Amino acid sequence: xxxxxxxxxGGGGDFGGKVTLHVIICAxxxxxxxxxxxxxxxxxxxxxSMDDFLEKFFPEVFKKKHQAVENNYCKYDNQFLQLFTSSxxxxxxxxxxxxxxxxxxxxxxxxxxxxxxxxxxxVLLNAGALNLVMLIIGRILLGIGVGFANQAAPLFLSEIAPxxxxxxxxxxxxxxxxxxxxxxxxxxxxxxxxxxxxWRIALGIAGIPALILFLGSLLITETPTSxxxxxxxxxxxxxxxxxxxINNVDAExxxxxxxxxxxxxxxxxxxxxxxxxxxxxxxIAIAMQVFQQFTGINAIMFYAPxxxxxxxxxxxxxxxxxxxxxxxxxxxTIVSVIVVDRLGRKPLLLEACVQMFITQTAxxxxxxxxxxxxxxxxxxxxxxxxxxxxxxxxxxxxxWGPLGxxxxxxxxxxxxxxxxxxxxVSSNMLFTFLxxxxxxxxxxxxxxxxxxxxxxxxxxxxxxxxxLLPETKNIPIDEMVDRVWKKHWFWKRFMDDDDDDDRSASKxxxxxxx
Ligand code: BGC
Numbered sequence: 001x002x003x004x005x006x007x008x009x010g011g012g013g014d015f016g017g018k019v020t021l022h023v024i025i026c027a028x029x030x031x032x033x034x035x036x037x038x039x040x041x042x043x044x045x046x047x048x049s050m051d052d053f054l055e056k057f058f059p060e061v062f063k064k065k066h067q068a069v070e071n072n073y074c075k076y077d078n079q080f081l082q083l084f085t086s087s088x089x090x091x092x093x094x095x096x097x098x099x100x101x102x103x104x105x106x107x108x109x110x111x112x113x114x115x116x117x118x119x120x121x122x123v124l125l126n127a128g129a130l131n132l133v134m135l136i137i138g139r140i141l142l143g144i145g146v147g148f149a150n151q152a153a154p155l156f157l158s159e160i161a162p163x164x165x166x167x168x169x170x171x172x173x174x175x176x177x178x179x180x181x182x183x184x185x186x187x188x189x190x191x192x193x194x195x196x197x198x199w200r201i202a203l204g205i206a207g208i209p210a211l212i213l214f215l216g217s218l219l220i221t222e223t224p225t226s227x228x229x230x231x232x233x234x235x236x237x238x239x240x241x242x243x244x245x246i247n248n249v250d251a252e253x254x255x256x257x258x259x260x261x262x263x264x265x266x267x268x269x270x271x272x273x274x275x276x277x278x279x280x281x282x283x284i285a286i287a288m289q290v291f292q293q294f295t296g297i298n299a300i301m302f303y304a305p306x307x308x309x310x311x312x313x314x315x316x317x318x319x320x321x322x323x324x325x326x327x328x329x330x331x332x333t334i335v336s337v338i339v340v341d342r343l344g345r346k347p348l349l350l351e352a353c354v355q356m357f358i359t360q361t362a363x364x365x366x367x368x369x370x371x372x373x374x375x376x377x378x379x380x381x382x383x384x385x386x387x388x389x390x391x392x393x394x395x396x397x398x399x400w401g402p403l404g405x406x407x408x409x410x411x412x413x414x415x416x417x418x419x420x421x422x423x424x425v426s427s428n429m430l431f432t433f434l435x436x437x438x439x440x441x442x443x444x445x446x447x448x449x450x451x452x453x454x455x456x457x458x459x460x461x462x463x464x465x466x467x468l469l470p471e472t473k474n475i476p477i478d479e480m481v482d483r484v485w486k487k488h489w490f491w492k493r494f495m496d497d498d499d500d501d502d503r504s505a506s507k508x509x510x511x512x513x514x
Contacts, residue, residue: 037178091143
């Protein structure tokens with residue numbers, strides 16, 4: 001995931017300053033928020049395919065799974081099992097609204113500390129769960145933690161980063177998400193044979209990144225932007241000097257003060273966001289997130305072990321295959337860090353659309369032809385499914401994964417940036433929830449065609465990128481409106497609308513001496 005470039009200058013200017021040890025420590029600590037998110041994404045699929053876990057909490061699924069005659073496509077279809085996975089994202093969706101307010105009033109560091117505490121409470125309930133209620137309440141607490149962390153940590157990262165390294169730090173968060181997923185895949189693999197409590201270990205280890213975030217957050221400073229936003233000007237100035245490692249930070253400081261003044265004048269950022277002239281950025285931010293989820297990525301991330309068992313792999317082989325997929329996810333995200341500012345956003349997204357369309361169609365075809373309701377896939381075919389899943393994940397990880405977060409963070413003008421970005425975060429959580437809740441039922445009713453369903457979405461998003469998405473590579477954020485939106489063949493028609501927004505109203509008020 002993501003980052004939002006709220007800090008002053010918005011990417012336009014370069015105020016100097018080095019990447020100091022302090023910035024590195026702060027970045028490592030904040031990025032553990034990504035690890036928490038990723039670990040959750042990766043752990044649930046493995047845990048929900050473990051027999052000890054199923055027998056204890058979902059005896060019906062356990063029975064179905066072991067009935068030789070049970071329909072391959074439906075053996076995991078159980079609303080409660082899906083709720084175990086998806087409840088976290090619903091909680092995160094609700095929590096992210098509250099978190100954005102706390103983030104502004106109390107600061108990013110405070111919000112991250114609370115994120116880790118909620119998360120730790122959730123881990124304790126989950127690892128020690130005696131019944132389904134404890135399990136679901138634990139997931140909800142984890143979700144609140146994720147909602148808080150996902151709001152605060154990316155913001156924190158962008159605000160402490162020197163302007164010219166902000167892109168790299170942005171994708172660092174997503175990189176941590178993928179590392180978290182991989183760690184979860186590997187841990188699932190090793191604990192699957194520890195009976196009967198392996199699943200407790202898998203869920204309990206989630207406490208490690210949360211503990212690092214909590215302890216680490218005692219060491220780090222608040223961001224200068226947040227301090228200045230909350231009128232702690234002197235502290236803001238001294239923090240800025242400390243993290244930049246230079247004494248002359250006047251230009252950046254003034255820019256921060258100016259930006260926070262401007263942002264203060266906009267009394268109703270959400271109302272501003274609803275105006276016609278914000279439509280292009282809002283549509284793009286939401287569409288990027290909705291499309292990111294409709295690539296079907298989380299069908300794989302959450303349910304890869306379940307899916308691999310569906311095609312006939314035994315438990316170990318399926319968990320091992322998921323770990324390989326996790327490794328490819330990390331590696332390809334690193335590729336994105338390296339090439340995104342050279343190749344541009346659109347070429348990566350389009351290449352990925354082609355790769356995802358081909359792989360999903362091929363997976364759908366193999367399953368349709370060879371995976372009947374009962375019996376396993378022939379071994380050769382099952383291996384092909386794993387290879388195709390790897391190529392599919394590879395293309396997602398260098399495109400829609402990081403860019404689904406990066407693009408919404410770099411398109412809004414400052415006055416609507418945080419509000420606009422919170423729409424992106426909540427759209428992601430909402431659609432993550434929907435896919436998590438629906439995928440196993442879709443697999444049961446649509447069978448192999450579920451992959452054609454996602455492939456059709458990939459085709460639509462390819463057209464969307466070609467026709468409606470502007471290229472934002474190398475454009476300073478604060479020049480985005482003039483250089484991108486006002487020039488785009490379609491979106492420019494929304495840009496001439498300079499209606500009475502909050503800012504002009506405030507300017508008038510100021511001019512009148514109020
Ligand atoms: C998405 C997650 C997904 C992950 C996979 C993120 O960008 O938001 O939903 O599971 O990438 O690496």
